[in-house]
Amino acid sequence: MSDKIYIISDGTGQSAVNIMKAALLQFSDPNMKLSVYAMVQDDTQLLSILEHAKIENSMVACTMVGREKRDIVKRFCEENGLSHVDILGPSLDALSKHLNKEPMELPGVLRKVDEKYFKRIEAMEFTLTHDDGKTLKGIHEADLVILGLSRTSKTPTSFYLAQQGFKVINVPLVPEVPISEDIFKIDQNKVVILMMEPEVLQKIRSARLRHYKTTSSYNSLSKIFEEVEFCYELVRKHRRWNMVNTTNKSIEETAREIIHAVYGRDMEL
Incomplete structure (x- = not known):
């Protein structure tokens, strides 16, 4: 098991960092390192990061607003036996169903608000x-x-x-x-x-x-x-x-x- 978590985001990645840190506090002496990859915009860059995660057998946590990129992460991790968590996807899907409309899928919106x-x-x-x-x-x-x-x-x-x-x-x-x-x-x-x-x-x-x-x-x-x-x-x-x-x-x-x-x-x- 790797001692590293790859955090991949099309924004700053800070939301994922905060969530993973909060989760890690529930484990005694987790000794896990967070490796953050922010502003990931294209598929080639995304796949390159995932390949490095595969080499290190790391866990992957992502906050990507685009469904296609979330699917790439999910498919890659499942095919290569990597633990992964889609932090933003389930919330977007639930809201989409509740509001009966599709999300805008615009990266960096929260950053602009901040x-x-x-x-x-x-x-x-x-x-x-x-x-x-x-x-x-x-x-x-x-x-x-x-x-x-x-x-x-x-x-x-x-x-x-x-x-x-x-x-x-x-x-x-x-x-x-x-x-x-x-x-x-x-x-x-x-x-x-x-x-x-x-x-x-x-x-x-x-x-x-x-x-x-x-x-x-x-x-x-x-x-x-x-x-x-x-x-x-x-x-x-x-x-x-x-x-x-x-x-x-x-x-x-x-x-x-x-x-x-x-x-x-x-x-x-």
């Missing part, structure tokens, strides 16, 4: 690190740079976009504070300014200040008019920048408008 998941996680971490102007380090990695007046939904919009896989930096816009030179060193079409109608913005800021005793001009309508005009002046000066009015819009609507402005209407969330 890649999309990890992209979202990476985008969330990036966006959290760069929230509210904390840092502009790594700005060249950003998919979007959102500038905006206070209370124009910069942070919630940024995190919604991050959940869709976009790396976002958001920076507060304050007329008295110069805009960092780093923002002018990236693709200027990625820069988006969020603004809001002054009267609506005043109501939102006033609601925020209800629990604070302050004489700040934060919710002064005249001050807000100046801030809004400052935003319009920036867009007039920097023609490639985009402006999105968030007045009475949901986060989803704002995010969709940002994506359409920067990446075009063919890009959907």
Whole structure:
């Protein structure tokens, strides 16, 4: 008996590795080695691997989505007396019968799902690190740079976009504070300014200040008019920048408008 298990997959083979490791734990001191052959796409390559398994009298475990390749493995192993297990086949057959439809037999679909998941996680971490102007380090990695007046939904919009896989930096816009030179060193079409109608913005800021005793001009309508005009002046000066009015819009609507402005209407969330 060989101390090796050949794992053959048209994907990464990780599913088979996990399953075989879990199964091996049920045996005391199995001392088995897993030899993984991933991304096996053609019959010649598959038969070559099986020939090596035959030489070593190894067990074969496969996760192949294509029925023809699963049949090749089964037939070869049965003809040559090799132990084998088809990990994915029985599940596909059972689902096919239950759903009354044939599987797509597309290798690597799970990998694509995993890649999309990890992209979202990476985008969330990036966006959290760069929230509210904390840092502009790594700005060249950003998919979007959102500038905006206070209370124009910069942070919630940024995190919604991050959940869709976009790396976002958001920076507060304050007329008295110069805009960092780093923002002018990236693709200027990625820069988006969020603004809001002054009267609506005043109501939102006033609601925020209800629990604070302050004489700040934060919710002064005249001050807000100046801030809004400052935003319009920036867009007039920097023609490639985009402006999105968030007045009475949901986060989803704002995010969709940002994506359409920067990446075009063919890009959907």
